[in-house]
Amino acid sequence: MAAVTEEALHVLYFVAIIVEAMTAALAAGRRQMDWIGVSLLGCITALGGGSMRDVLLDHHPLSWEANPYLLLITAGAALATIAIARHIHHLRRLFLLLDAAGLVVFTVIGCNVAMALDKPFIVVIASGMITGCVGGVLRDILCNEIPLLFRAELYATVAILTGLIYWTGQMAGLHHDIALVIALAFGLSLRLLALRFGWSMPKFVYTRDLH
Protein backbone atom coordinates (compact mmCIF):
# COMPACT_ATOMS: atom_id res chain seq x y z
CA MET A 1 0.00 0.00 0.00
CA ALA A 2 1.46 3.37 -0.97
CA ALA A 3 1.97 5.73 1.98
CA VAL A 4 -0.52 8.22 0.61
CA THR A 5 -3.23 5.53 0.20
CA GLU A 6 -2.62 4.31 3.72
CA GLU A 7 -2.92 7.85 4.97
CA ALA A 8 -6.14 8.40 3.02
CA LEU A 9 -7.64 5.16 4.36
CA HIS A 10 -6.68 6.28 7.87
CA VAL A 11 -8.44 9.62 7.46
CA LEU A 12 -11.50 7.91 5.99
CA TYR A 13 -11.55 5.54 8.98
CA PHE A 14 -11.74 8.49 11.39
CA VAL A 15 -14.51 10.09 9.37
CA ALA A 16 -16.31 6.74 9.36
CA ILE A 17 -16.21 6.10 13.11
CA ILE A 18 -17.30 9.68 13.80
CA VAL A 19 -20.26 9.38 11.43
CA GLU A 20 -21.25 5.98 12.82
CA ALA A 21 -21.13 7.38 16.37
CA MET A 22 -23.29 10.31 15.30
CA THR A 23 -25.95 8.19 13.60
CA ALA A 24 -25.96 5.96 16.70
CA ALA A 25 -26.53 9.06 18.84
CA LEU A 26 -29.59 9.94 16.76
CA ALA A 27 -30.92 6.40 17.21
CA ALA A 28 -30.32 6.78 20.97
CA GLY A 29 -32.20 10.08 20.92
CA ARG A 30 -35.17 8.47 19.22
CA ARG A 31 -35.35 6.09 22.21
CA GLN A 32 -34.81 8.92 24.70
CA MET A 33 -31.63 7.47 26.15
CA ASP A 34 -29.63 9.57 28.59
CA TRP A 35 -26.28 11.16 27.78
CA ILE A 36 -24.30 8.17 29.00
CA GLY A 37 -26.45 5.88 26.88
CA VAL A 38 -25.78 8.13 23.90
CA SER A 39 -22.00 7.96 24.41
CA LEU A 40 -21.98 4.21 24.99
CA LEU A 41 -24.16 3.51 21.97
CA GLY A 42 -21.83 5.74 19.94
CA CYS A 43 -18.73 3.81 21.00
CA ILE A 44 -20.35 0.40 20.52
CA THR A 45 -21.77 1.21 17.08
CA ALA A 46 -18.57 2.79 15.77
CA LEU A 47 -16.12 0.28 17.22
CA GLY A 48 -18.29 -2.83 17.63
CA GLY A 49 -17.83 -4.19 14.12
CA GLY A 50 -14.05 -4.13 14.33
CA SER A 51 -14.14 -5.54 17.86
CA MET A 52 -16.39 -8.44 16.84
CA ARG A 53 -14.08 -9.19 13.93
CA ASP A 54 -10.99 -9.12 16.15
CA VAL A 55 -12.56 -11.33 18.82
CA LEU A 56 -13.68 -13.90 16.21
CA LEU A 57 -10.32 -13.89 14.41
CA ASP A 58 -8.35 -13.82 17.69
CA HIS A 59 -6.67 -10.59 16.59
CA HIS A 60 -5.59 -8.82 19.77
CA PRO A 61 -5.32 -6.17 21.08
CA LEU A 62 -8.57 -4.65 19.79
CA SER A 63 -8.29 -1.28 18.05
CA TRP A 64 -9.63 0.69 21.04
CA GLU A 65 -7.27 -1.13 23.39
CA ALA A 66 -4.27 -0.24 21.28
CA ASN A 67 -5.62 3.28 20.69
CA PRO A 68 -7.88 4.13 23.63
CA TYR A 69 -8.44 7.66 22.33
CA LEU A 70 -10.83 6.05 19.83
CA LEU A 71 -13.24 5.64 22.76
CA LEU A 72 -12.98 9.36 23.52
CA ILE A 73 -13.44 10.37 19.87
CA THR A 74 -16.53 8.23 19.36
CA ALA A 75 -18.10 9.10 22.73
CA GLY A 76 -17.30 12.75 22.05
CA ALA A 77 -18.83 12.63 18.56
CA ALA A 78 -21.98 11.06 20.00
CA LEU A 79 -22.24 13.74 22.69
CA ALA A 80 -21.56 16.54 20.21
CA THR A 81 -24.49 15.25 18.19
CA ILE A 82 -26.80 16.22 21.06
CA ALA A 83 -25.66 19.83 20.72
CA ILE A 84 -26.15 20.02 16.96
CA ALA A 85 -29.16 17.69 16.68
CA ARG A 86 -31.47 20.50 15.60
CA HIS A 87 -29.36 21.24 12.55
CA ILE A 88 -28.58 17.68 11.49
CA HIS A 89 -31.71 17.34 9.40
CA HIS A 90 -30.30 19.92 7.00
CA LEU A 91 -27.18 17.79 6.65
CA ARG A 92 -29.23 14.70 5.88
CA ARG A 93 -27.69 14.09 2.45
CA LEU A 94 -24.16 14.59 3.71
CA PHE A 95 -24.84 12.10 6.50
CA LEU A 96 -26.15 9.42 4.18
CA LEU A 97 -23.14 9.95 1.93
CA LEU A 98 -20.68 9.68 4.82
CA ASP A 99 -22.51 6.67 6.25
CA ALA A 100 -22.20 4.93 2.88
CA ALA A 101 -18.50 5.85 2.77
CA GLY A 102 -18.12 4.46 6.28
CA LEU A 103 -19.62 1.14 5.25
CA VAL A 104 -17.19 0.60 2.39
CA VAL A 105 -14.16 1.89 4.30
CA PHE A 106 -14.90 -0.42 7.27
CA THR A 107 -15.36 -3.29 4.82
CA VAL A 108 -12.02 -2.75 3.11
CA ILE A 109 -10.23 -2.42 6.46
CA GLY A 110 -11.84 -5.66 7.64
CA CYS A 111 -10.66 -7.43 4.48
CA ASN A 112 -7.16 -6.11 5.06
CA VAL A 113 -7.06 -7.48 8.62
CA ALA A 114 -8.08 -10.96 7.47
CA MET A 115 -5.64 -10.89 4.53
CA ALA A 116 -2.80 -9.87 6.84
CA LEU A 117 -3.67 -12.98 8.91
CA ASP A 118 -3.53 -15.11 5.71
CA LYS A 119 -7.17 -16.14 6.02
CA PRO A 120 -8.85 -17.88 3.07
CA PHE A 121 -11.00 -15.97 0.59
CA ILE A 122 -14.43 -16.55 2.19
CA VAL A 123 -13.14 -15.49 5.61
CA VAL A 124 -11.71 -12.31 4.06
CA ILE A 125 -15.14 -11.42 2.69
CA ALA A 126 -16.83 -12.36 5.98
CA SER A 127 -14.29 -10.26 7.90
CA GLY A 128 -15.06 -7.26 5.69
CA MET A 129 -18.79 -7.71 6.13
CA ILE A 130 -18.54 -8.17 9.90
CA THR A 131 -16.42 -5.02 10.20
CA GLY A 132 -18.80 -3.03 8.03
CA CYS A 133 -22.11 -4.25 9.37
CA VAL A 134 -21.93 -5.56 12.94
CA GLY A 135 -21.77 -2.12 14.56
CA GLY A 136 -25.20 -1.30 13.17
CA VAL A 137 -26.53 -4.71 14.24
CA LEU A 138 -25.38 -4.12 17.82
CA ARG A 139 -26.96 -0.64 17.73
CA ASP A 140 -30.29 -2.09 16.60
CA ILE A 141 -30.23 -4.90 19.19
CA LEU A 142 -29.49 -2.41 21.97
CA CYS A 143 -32.35 -0.25 20.68
CA ASN A 144 -34.56 -3.37 20.83
CA GLU A 145 -35.21 -3.61 17.10
CA ILE A 146 -34.78 -6.27 14.47
CA PRO A 147 -31.48 -5.29 12.82
CA LEU A 148 -32.01 -3.15 9.73
CA LEU A 149 -29.23 -5.17 8.12
CA PHE A 150 -31.53 -8.17 7.89
CA ARG A 151 -34.32 -6.24 6.33
CA ALA A 152 -33.21 -3.46 4.08
CA GLU A 153 -31.35 -1.56 1.48
CA LEU A 154 -28.50 -3.70 0.30
CA TYR A 155 -26.31 -2.87 3.28
CA ALA A 156 -24.77 -6.33 3.60
CA THR A 157 -24.82 -6.85 -0.16
CA VAL A 158 -22.71 -3.72 -0.64
CA ALA A 159 -20.20 -4.98 1.93
CA ILE A 160 -19.98 -8.42 0.32
CA LEU A 161 -19.56 -7.06 -3.23
CA THR A 162 -17.05 -4.42 -2.12
CA GLY A 163 -14.94 -7.11 -0.45
CA LEU A 164 -15.29 -9.35 -3.49
CA ILE A 165 -14.06 -6.67 -5.89
CA TYR A 166 -11.23 -5.61 -3.59
CA TRP A 167 -10.00 -9.19 -3.22
CA THR A 168 -10.50 -10.15 -6.86
CA GLY A 169 -8.73 -7.02 -8.04
CA GLN A 170 -5.64 -7.86 -6.01
CA MET A 171 -5.68 -11.54 -7.00
CA ALA A 172 -5.98 -10.47 -10.65
CA GLY A 173 -2.68 -8.65 -10.28
CA LEU A 174 -3.97 -5.08 -10.05
CA HIS A 175 -1.86 -2.72 -8.00
CA HIS A 176 -3.30 -2.63 -4.47
CA ASP A 177 -4.23 1.02 -4.63
CA ILE A 178 -6.09 0.59 -7.92
CA ALA A 179 -8.08 -2.35 -6.54
CA LEU A 180 -8.82 -0.28 -3.43
CA VAL A 181 -10.11 2.73 -5.36
CA ILE A 182 -12.25 0.56 -7.67
CA ALA A 183 -13.75 -1.32 -4.72
CA LEU A 184 -14.49 1.86 -2.76
CA ALA A 185 -15.96 3.61 -5.79
CA PHE A 186 -18.10 0.62 -6.71
CA GLY A 187 -19.38 0.05 -3.16
CA LEU A 188 -20.13 3.72 -2.57
CA SER A 189 -21.97 4.06 -5.90
CA LEU A 190 -24.02 0.92 -5.33
CA ARG A 191 -25.05 2.04 -1.84
CA LEU A 192 -25.99 5.54 -3.02
CA LEU A 193 -27.91 4.18 -6.02
CA ALA A 194 -29.73 1.74 -3.73
CA LEU A 195 -30.69 4.64 -1.46
CA ARG A 196 -31.70 6.87 -4.38
CA PHE A 197 -33.83 4.32 -6.19
CA GLY A 198 -34.98 2.32 -3.17
CA TRP A 199 -33.29 -0.86 -4.40
CA SER A 200 -33.57 -3.76 -2.05
CA MET A 201 -33.25 -7.53 -1.95
CA PRO A 202 -36.42 -9.56 -2.34
CA LYS A 203 -38.05 -10.44 0.95
CA PHE A 204 -38.92 -13.92 2.17
CA VAL A 205 -42.37 -14.02 3.70
CA TYR A 206 -43.38 -17.14 5.60
CA THR A 207 -46.48 -17.22 7.73
CA ARG A 208 -46.85 -20.76 9.02
CA ASP A 209 -45.57 -22.03 12.34
CA LEU A 210 -43.52 -25.21 12.50
CA HIS A 211 -44.72 -26.14 15.96
Add this chain to the structure above:
Amino acid sequence: MAAVTEEALHVLYFVAIIVEAMTAALAAGRRQMDWIGVSLLGCITALGGGSMRDVLLDHHPLSWEANPYLLLITAGAALATIAIARHIHHLRRLFLLLDAAGLVVFTVIGCNVAMALDKPFIVVIASGMITGCVGGVLRDILCNEIPLLFRAELYATVAILTGLIYWTGQMAGLHHDIALVIALAFGLSLRLLALRFGWSMPKFVYTRDLH
Protein backbone atom coordinates in the same frame (compact mmCIF):
# COMPACT_ATOMS: atom_id res chain seq x y z
CA MET B 1 -13.29 -42.75 19.06
CA ALA B 2 -13.58 -45.42 16.38
CA ALA B 3 -13.18 -44.10 12.82
CA VAL B 4 -16.72 -45.10 11.93
CA THR B 5 -18.18 -43.25 14.94
CA GLU B 6 -16.16 -40.17 14.10
CA GLU B 7 -17.44 -40.35 10.56
CA ALA B 8 -21.04 -40.76 11.75
CA LEU B 9 -20.73 -37.79 14.11
CA HIS B 10 -19.32 -35.77 11.23
CA VAL B 11 -22.26 -36.60 8.98
CA LEU B 12 -24.72 -35.83 11.79
CA TYR B 13 -22.97 -32.47 12.30
CA PHE B 14 -23.60 -31.54 8.67
CA VAL B 15 -27.22 -32.59 8.90
CA ALA B 16 -27.51 -30.55 12.10
CA ILE B 17 -26.10 -27.27 10.74
CA ILE B 18 -28.25 -27.59 7.61
CA VAL B 19 -31.40 -28.14 9.66
CA GLU B 20 -30.55 -25.28 12.04
CA ALA B 21 -29.97 -22.96 9.07
CA MET B 22 -33.32 -24.02 7.58
CA THR B 23 -35.30 -23.43 10.77
CA ALA B 24 -33.57 -20.06 11.09
CA ALA B 25 -34.66 -19.25 7.54
CA LEU B 26 -38.27 -19.96 8.47
CA ALA B 27 -37.94 -17.67 11.51
CA ALA B 28 -36.50 -15.01 9.19
CA GLY B 29 -39.42 -15.48 6.82
CA ARG B 30 -41.89 -14.96 9.65
CA ARG B 31 -40.26 -11.55 10.18
CA GLN B 32 -40.18 -10.82 6.44
CA MET B 33 -36.41 -10.46 6.28
CA ASP B 34 -34.80 -10.13 2.87
CA TRP B 35 -32.70 -12.85 1.24
CA ILE B 36 -29.46 -11.55 2.74
CA GLY B 37 -31.05 -11.49 6.17
CA VAL B 38 -32.20 -15.07 5.64
CA SER B 39 -28.68 -16.23 4.73
CA LEU B 40 -27.04 -14.35 7.59
CA LEU B 41 -29.53 -15.60 10.15
CA GLY B 42 -28.96 -19.11 8.80
CA CYS B 43 -25.17 -18.86 9.24
CA ILE B 44 -25.42 -17.26 12.69
CA THR B 45 -27.95 -19.77 14.02
CA ALA B 46 -26.14 -22.81 12.68
CA LEU B 47 -22.60 -21.74 13.55
CA GLY B 48 -23.18 -19.30 16.42
CA GLY B 49 -23.25 -21.86 19.22
CA GLY B 50 -19.90 -23.33 18.28
CA SER B 51 -18.43 -19.88 17.71
CA MET B 52 -19.56 -18.66 21.13
CA ARG B 53 -18.06 -21.76 22.74
CA ASP B 54 -14.76 -21.30 20.93
CA VAL B 55 -14.52 -17.60 21.78
CA LEU B 56 -15.24 -18.27 25.46
CA LEU B 57 -12.81 -21.21 25.66
CA ASP B 58 -10.17 -19.42 23.55
CA HIS B 59 -10.27 -22.26 21.03
CA HIS B 60 -9.11 -20.79 17.73
CA PRO B 61 -9.53 -20.84 14.79
CA LEU B 62 -13.33 -21.06 14.85
CA SER B 63 -14.89 -23.89 12.81
CA TRP B 64 -15.97 -21.61 9.94
CA GLU B 65 -12.52 -20.01 9.81
CA ALA B 66 -10.84 -23.38 9.48
CA ASN B 67 -13.57 -24.62 7.10
CA PRO B 68 -15.04 -21.55 5.39
CA TYR B 69 -17.27 -23.71 3.18
CA LEU B 70 -19.45 -24.10 6.30
CA LEU B 71 -20.57 -20.51 5.68
CA LEU B 72 -21.57 -21.41 2.13
CA ILE B 73 -23.40 -24.58 3.20
CA THR B 74 -25.43 -22.84 5.90
CA ALA B 75 -26.16 -19.74 3.81
CA GLY B 76 -27.09 -22.02 0.91
CA ALA B 77 -29.37 -24.17 3.08
CA ALA B 78 -31.11 -21.03 4.33
CA LEU B 79 -31.62 -19.74 0.79
CA ALA B 80 -32.81 -23.13 -0.47
CA THR B 81 -35.45 -23.00 2.25
CA ILE B 82 -37.03 -20.03 0.48
CA ALA B 83 -37.52 -22.16 -2.63
CA ILE B 84 -39.09 -25.10 -0.82
CA ALA B 85 -40.92 -23.15 1.90
CA ARG B 86 -44.35 -24.10 0.56
CA HIS B 87 -43.62 -27.77 1.03
CA ILE B 88 -41.87 -27.64 4.38
CA HIS B 89 -45.07 -27.87 6.34
CA HIS B 90 -45.53 -31.42 5.07
CA LEU B 91 -42.05 -32.24 6.39
CA ARG B 92 -42.89 -30.81 9.79
CA ARG B 93 -42.29 -34.04 11.71
CA LEU B 94 -39.02 -34.73 9.93
CA PHE B 95 -37.86 -31.21 10.77
CA LEU B 96 -38.64 -31.52 14.45
CA LEU B 97 -36.84 -34.87 14.53
CA LEU B 98 -33.75 -33.48 12.79
CA ASP B 99 -33.80 -30.37 14.98
CA ALA B 100 -33.81 -32.61 18.07
CA ALA B 101 -30.96 -34.64 16.59
CA GLY B 102 -29.09 -31.40 15.92
CA LEU B 103 -29.41 -30.34 19.54
CA VAL B 104 -27.88 -33.54 20.93
CA VAL B 105 -25.19 -33.77 18.25
CA PHE B 106 -24.09 -30.17 18.87
CA THR B 107 -24.08 -30.88 22.60
CA VAL B 108 -21.85 -33.93 22.30
CA ILE B 109 -19.46 -32.09 19.97
CA GLY B 110 -19.28 -29.19 22.45
CA CYS B 111 -18.46 -31.61 25.27
CA ASN B 112 -15.73 -33.17 23.13
CA VAL B 113 -14.10 -29.79 22.47
CA ALA B 114 -13.98 -28.98 26.20
CA MET B 115 -12.68 -32.45 27.10
CA ALA B 116 -9.95 -32.17 24.48
CA LEU B 117 -8.92 -28.94 26.24
CA ASP B 118 -8.86 -30.78 29.60
CA LYS B 119 -11.56 -28.58 31.08
CA PRO B 120 -13.20 -29.62 34.35
CA PHE B 121 -16.55 -31.44 34.45
CA ILE B 122 -18.86 -28.43 34.85
CA VAL B 123 -17.16 -26.60 31.99
CA VAL B 124 -17.59 -29.69 29.78
CA ILE B 125 -21.35 -29.66 30.44
CA ALA B 126 -21.52 -25.88 29.94
CA SER B 127 -19.57 -26.19 26.69
CA GLY B 128 -22.03 -28.79 25.43
CA MET B 129 -25.00 -26.65 26.37
CA ILE B 130 -23.53 -23.50 24.81
CA THR B 131 -22.80 -25.36 21.58
CA GLY B 132 -26.27 -26.87 21.50
CA CYS B 133 -28.33 -23.88 22.53
CA VAL B 134 -26.65 -20.53 21.82
CA GLY B 135 -27.38 -20.57 18.08
CA GLY B 136 -31.09 -20.53 18.81
CA VAL B 137 -30.63 -17.79 21.41
CA LEU B 138 -28.83 -15.59 18.89
CA ARG B 139 -31.59 -16.28 16.33
CA ASP B 140 -34.26 -15.22 18.81
CA ILE B 141 -32.37 -12.07 19.87
CA LEU B 142 -31.91 -11.06 16.24
CA CYS B 143 -35.63 -11.69 15.67
CA ASN B 144 -36.29 -9.43 18.67
CA GLU B 145 -37.84 -12.10 20.87
CA ILE B 146 -37.19 -13.45 24.34
CA PRO B 147 -35.15 -16.60 23.65
CA LEU B 148 -37.33 -19.70 23.48
CA LEU B 149 -34.57 -21.45 25.41
CA PHE B 150 -35.49 -19.51 28.53
CA ARG B 151 -39.15 -20.31 28.26
CA ALA B 152 -39.86 -23.68 26.79
CA GLU B 153 -39.72 -27.31 26.06
CA LEU B 154 -36.74 -28.70 27.91
CA TYR B 155 -34.28 -27.54 25.26
CA ALA B 156 -31.50 -26.65 27.71
CA THR B 157 -32.42 -29.50 30.03
CA VAL B 158 -31.92 -31.99 27.20
CA ALA B 159 -28.50 -30.49 26.46
CA ILE B 160 -27.42 -30.62 30.11
CA LEU B 161 -28.60 -34.20 30.65
CA THR B 162 -27.11 -35.38 27.35
CA GLY B 163 -23.76 -33.92 28.34
CA LEU B 164 -24.05 -35.41 31.82
CA ILE B 165 -24.71 -38.90 30.51
CA TYR B 166 -21.99 -38.67 27.88
CA TRP B 167 -19.41 -37.53 30.44
CA THR B 168 -20.51 -39.93 33.18
CA GLY B 169 -20.51 -42.86 30.77
CA GLN B 170 -16.89 -42.21 29.81
CA MET B 171 -15.80 -41.60 33.40
CA ALA B 172 -17.50 -44.86 34.41
CA GLY B 173 -15.21 -46.68 32.00
CA LEU B 174 -17.65 -47.27 29.15
CA HIS B 175 -16.12 -47.41 25.69
CA HIS B 176 -16.42 -43.94 24.17
CA ASP B 177 -18.71 -45.05 21.37
CA ILE B 178 -21.09 -46.77 23.76
CA ALA B 179 -21.31 -43.67 25.94
CA LEU B 180 -21.88 -41.60 22.82
CA VAL B 181 -24.72 -43.75 21.52
CA ILE B 182 -26.42 -43.89 24.94
CA ALA B 183 -26.17 -40.10 25.38
CA LEU B 184 -27.49 -39.39 21.87
CA ALA B 185 -30.33 -41.90 22.23
CA PHE B 186 -31.32 -40.59 25.65
CA GLY B 187 -31.18 -36.92 24.60
CA LEU B 188 -33.08 -37.51 21.39
CA SER B 189 -35.78 -39.54 23.14
CA LEU B 190 -36.21 -36.99 25.92
CA ARG B 191 -36.54 -34.13 23.44
CA LEU B 192 -39.05 -35.99 21.30
CA LEU B 193 -41.07 -37.10 24.32
CA ALA B 194 -41.07 -33.52 25.62
CA LEU B 195 -42.38 -32.34 22.24
CA ARG B 196 -44.96 -35.13 22.04
CA PHE B 197 -46.37 -34.72 25.53
CA GLY B 198 -45.75 -31.00 25.93
CA TRP B 199 -43.38 -31.53 28.87
CA SER B 200 -41.83 -28.39 30.19
CA MET B 201 -40.04 -27.02 33.24
CA PRO B 202 -42.17 -25.21 35.81
CA LYS B 203 -42.30 -21.48 35.23
CA PHE B 204 -41.35 -18.80 37.74
CA VAL B 205 -43.90 -16.01 37.78
CA TYR B 206 -43.03 -12.84 39.67
CA THR B 207 -45.11 -9.72 39.31
CA ARG B 208 -43.69 -7.16 41.72
CA ASP B 209 -41.14 -4.54 40.84
CA LEU B 210 -38.04 -4.06 42.99
CA HIS B 211 -37.69 -0.39 42.27
Add this chain to the structure above:
Amino acid sequence: MAAVTEEALHVLYFVAIIVEAMTAALAAGRRQMDWIGVSLLGCITALGGGSMRDVLLDHHPLSWEANPYLLLITAGAALATIAIARHIHHLRRLFLLLDAAGLVVFTVIGCNVAMALDKPFIVVIASGMITGCVGGVLRDILCNEIPLLFRAELYATVAILTGLIYWTGQMAGLHHDIALVIALAFGLSLRLLALRFGWSMPKFVYTRDLH
Protein backbone atom coordinates in the same frame (compact mmCIF):
# COMPACT_ATOMS: atom_id res chain seq x y z
CA MET C 1 -2.93 -5.26 48.17
CA ALA C 2 -2.87 -6.30 51.82
CA ALA C 3 -4.06 -9.87 52.41
CA VAL C 4 -7.02 -8.69 54.45
CA THR C 5 -8.16 -6.31 51.69
CA GLU C 6 -7.83 -9.00 49.09
CA GLU C 7 -9.88 -11.30 51.30
CA ALA C 8 -12.53 -8.63 51.81
CA LEU C 9 -12.75 -7.95 48.06
CA HIS C 10 -13.11 -11.69 47.49
CA VAL C 11 -16.01 -11.93 49.94
CA LEU C 12 -17.66 -8.88 48.41
CA TYR C 13 -17.29 -10.47 44.98
CA PHE C 14 -19.24 -13.53 46.13
CA VAL C 15 -21.95 -11.36 47.66
CA ALA C 16 -22.07 -9.38 44.40
CA ILE C 17 -22.50 -12.35 42.04
CA ILE C 18 -25.15 -13.86 44.31
CA VAL C 19 -27.11 -10.60 44.41
CA GLU C 20 -26.80 -10.11 40.65
CA ALA C 21 -28.03 -13.65 40.06
CA MET C 22 -30.99 -13.03 42.38
CA THR C 23 -32.05 -9.77 40.72
CA ALA C 24 -31.74 -11.53 37.36
CA ALA C 25 -34.03 -14.28 38.67
CA LEU C 26 -36.65 -11.68 39.56
CA ALA C 27 -36.38 -10.19 36.06
CA ALA C 28 -36.81 -13.73 34.67
CA GLY C 29 -39.87 -14.22 36.84
CA ARG C 30 -41.43 -11.04 35.52
CA ARG C 31 -41.17 -12.59 32.04
CA GLN C 32 -42.45 -15.95 33.27
CA MET C 33 -39.33 -17.85 32.27
CA ASP C 34 -39.00 -21.46 33.34
CA TRP C 35 -36.58 -22.68 36.01
CA ILE C 36 -33.81 -23.36 33.51
CA GLY C 37 -34.27 -19.89 32.07
CA VAL C 38 -34.03 -18.48 35.59
CA SER C 39 -30.75 -20.31 36.29
CA LEU C 40 -29.23 -19.39 32.94
CA LEU C 41 -30.20 -15.74 33.23
CA GLY C 42 -28.70 -15.77 36.74
CA CYS C 43 -25.36 -17.13 35.52
CA ILE C 44 -25.21 -14.82 32.51
CA THR C 45 -26.09 -11.69 34.48
CA ALA C 46 -23.69 -12.42 37.33
CA LEU C 47 -20.75 -13.65 35.26
CA GLY C 48 -21.40 -11.98 31.88
CA GLY C 49 -19.67 -8.68 32.66
CA GLY C 50 -16.43 -10.35 33.68
CA SER C 51 -16.64 -12.75 30.74
CA MET C 52 -17.14 -9.92 28.24
CA ARG C 53 -14.16 -8.08 29.73
CA ASP C 54 -11.96 -11.17 29.56
CA VAL C 55 -12.95 -11.98 25.97
CA LEU C 56 -12.27 -8.39 24.86
CA LEU C 57 -8.95 -8.17 26.73
CA ASP C 58 -7.94 -11.72 25.69
CA HIS C 59 -7.64 -12.66 29.37
CA HIS C 60 -8.12 -16.43 29.54
CA PRO C 61 -9.31 -18.64 31.15
CA LEU C 62 -12.54 -16.85 32.10
CA SER C 63 -13.38 -16.78 35.82
CA TRP C 64 -16.03 -19.51 35.55
CA GLU C 65 -13.68 -21.73 33.56
CA ALA C 66 -10.98 -21.45 36.19
CA ASN C 67 -13.57 -21.76 39.00
CA PRO C 68 -16.54 -23.67 37.58
CA TYR C 69 -18.31 -23.71 40.96
CA LEU C 70 -19.17 -20.06 40.20
CA LEU C 71 -21.71 -21.44 37.71
CA LEU C 72 -23.26 -23.56 40.45
CA ILE C 73 -23.33 -20.70 42.96
CA THR C 74 -25.01 -18.27 40.58
CA ALA C 75 -27.46 -20.83 39.16
CA GLY C 76 -28.22 -21.93 42.72
CA ALA C 77 -28.76 -18.36 43.93
CA ALA C 78 -31.14 -17.78 41.03
CA LEU C 79 -33.11 -20.93 41.81
CA ALA C 80 -33.20 -20.17 45.54
CA THR C 81 -34.78 -16.85 44.62
CA ILE C 82 -37.82 -18.73 43.34
CA ALA C 83 -38.33 -20.26 46.78
CA ILE C 84 -38.05 -16.98 48.68
CA ALA C 85 -39.62 -14.70 46.05
CA ARG C 86 -42.65 -13.94 48.24
CA HIS C 87 -40.46 -12.47 50.95
CA ILE C 88 -38.02 -10.55 48.80
CA HIS C 89 -40.18 -7.46 48.65
CA HIS C 90 -39.57 -6.96 52.36
CA LEU C 91 -35.84 -7.06 51.70
CA ARG C 92 -36.12 -4.47 48.95
CA ARG C 93 -33.80 -1.96 50.58
CA LEU C 94 -31.20 -4.56 51.39
CA PHE C 95 -31.29 -5.71 47.77
CA LEU C 96 -30.79 -2.25 46.36
CA LEU C 97 -27.90 -1.71 48.79
CA LEU C 98 -26.23 -4.99 47.83
CA ASP C 99 -26.85 -4.36 44.13
CA ALA C 100 -25.10 -1.00 44.48
CA ALA C 101 -22.25 -2.67 46.34
CA GLY C 102 -22.04 -5.25 43.56
CA LEU C 103 -21.69 -2.56 40.92
CA VAL C 104 -18.72 -0.87 42.60
CA VAL C 105 -17.04 -4.15 43.57
CA PHE C 106 -17.31 -5.48 40.00
CA THR C 107 -15.96 -2.17 38.73
CA VAL C 108 -12.90 -2.22 40.97
CA ILE C 109 -12.19 -5.86 40.10
CA GLY C 110 -12.43 -5.00 36.39
CA CYS C 111 -9.97 -2.13 36.85
CA ASN C 112 -7.59 -4.49 38.65
CA VAL C 113 -7.66 -6.99 35.79
CA ALA C 114 -6.80 -4.32 33.22
CA MET C 115 -4.09 -2.82 35.42
CA ALA C 116 -2.52 -6.26 35.92
CA LEU C 117 -2.37 -6.48 32.10
CA ASP C 118 -0.65 -3.05 31.98
CA LYS C 119 -3.46 -1.50 29.95
CA PRO C 120 -3.56 2.28 29.53
CA PHE C 121 -5.76 4.49 31.72
CA ILE C 122 -8.85 4.69 29.49
CA VAL C 123 -8.88 0.93 29.00
CA VAL C 124 -8.69 0.47 32.79
CA ILE C 125 -11.81 2.62 33.22
CA ALA C 126 -13.56 0.85 30.33
CA SER C 127 -12.65 -2.53 31.80
CA GLY C 128 -14.16 -1.51 35.14
CA MET C 129 -17.32 -0.27 33.49
CA ILE C 130 -17.70 -3.36 31.30
CA THR C 131 -17.27 -5.63 34.33
CA GLY C 132 -19.75 -3.62 36.35
CA CYS C 133 -22.42 -3.00 33.76
CA VAL C 134 -22.43 -5.58 30.95
CA GLY C 135 -24.12 -8.31 33.00
CA GLY C 136 -27.18 -6.11 33.38
CA VAL C 137 -27.11 -5.22 29.69
CA LEU C 138 -27.11 -8.91 28.71
CA ARG C 139 -29.97 -9.53 31.16
CA ASP C 140 -32.02 -6.74 29.58
CA ILE C 141 -31.29 -7.89 26.01
CA LEU C 142 -32.32 -11.44 26.86
CA CYS C 143 -35.49 -10.05 28.47
CA ASN C 144 -36.10 -8.16 25.21
CA GLU C 145 -35.79 -4.68 26.71
CA ILE C 146 -33.70 -1.61 25.95
CA PRO C 147 -30.89 -1.88 28.51
CA LEU C 148 -31.65 0.10 31.66
CA LEU C 149 -28.00 1.16 31.60
CA PHE C 150 -28.67 3.37 28.61
CA ARG C 151 -31.64 5.04 30.16
CA ALA C 152 -31.39 5.41 33.90
CA GLU C 153 -30.06 6.14 37.28
CA LEU C 154 -26.37 6.86 36.91
CA TYR C 155 -25.43 3.20 36.72
CA ALA C 156 -22.64 3.65 34.17
CA THR C 157 -21.68 7.02 35.61
CA VAL C 158 -21.08 5.44 39.01
CA ALA C 159 -18.87 2.78 37.41
CA ILE C 160 -16.85 5.35 35.47
CA LEU C 161 -16.33 7.65 38.47
CA THR C 162 -15.50 4.75 40.79
CA GLY C 163 -12.83 3.55 38.37
CA LEU C 164 -11.54 7.08 37.94
CA ILE C 165 -11.13 7.63 41.67
CA TYR C 166 -9.59 4.21 42.20
CA TRP C 167 -7.04 4.74 39.46
CA THR C 168 -6.29 8.38 40.33
CA GLY C 169 -5.84 7.50 43.98
CA GLN C 170 -3.21 4.92 43.15
CA MET C 171 -1.45 7.16 40.62
CA ALA C 172 -1.42 9.93 43.22
CA GLY C 173 0.62 7.65 45.47
CA LEU C 174 -2.10 6.61 47.91
CA HIS C 175 -1.68 3.17 49.42
CA HIS C 176 -3.72 0.73 47.32
CA ASP C 177 -6.10 -0.15 50.13
CA ILE C 178 -6.84 3.51 50.89
CA ALA C 179 -7.61 4.22 47.24
CA LEU C 180 -9.81 1.12 47.16
CA VAL C 181 -11.83 2.11 50.22
CA ILE C 182 -12.29 5.69 49.00
CA ALA C 183 -13.41 4.51 45.55
CA LEU C 184 -15.84 1.93 46.95
CA ALA C 185 -17.25 4.40 49.50
CA PHE C 186 -17.66 7.13 46.90
CA GLY C 187 -19.26 4.85 44.30
CA LEU C 188 -21.61 3.26 46.79
CA SER C 189 -22.69 6.64 48.20
CA LEU C 190 -23.25 8.13 44.76
CA ARG C 191 -25.36 5.17 43.64
CA LEU C 192 -27.46 5.21 46.80
CA LEU C 193 -27.94 8.98 46.66
CA ALA C 194 -28.95 8.69 43.01
CA LEU C 195 -31.53 6.05 43.96
CA ARG C 196 -32.77 8.04 46.96
CA PHE C 197 -33.15 11.36 45.16
CA GLY C 198 -33.93 10.01 41.71
CA TRP C 199 -30.81 11.59 40.21
CA SER C 200 -30.29 10.83 36.56
CA MET C 201 -28.39 12.04 33.54
CA PRO C 202 -30.23 14.38 31.19
CA LYS C 203 -31.97 12.58 28.37
CA PHE C 204 -31.44 13.19 24.67
CA VAL C 205 -34.76 13.28 22.82
CA TYR C 206 -34.68 13.24 19.02
CA THR C 207 -37.82 12.68 17.01
CA ARG C 208 -36.87 13.07 13.36
CA ASP C 209 -35.90 10.28 11.05
CA LEU C 210 -32.75 10.55 8.94
CA HIS C 211 -34.11 8.49 6.09
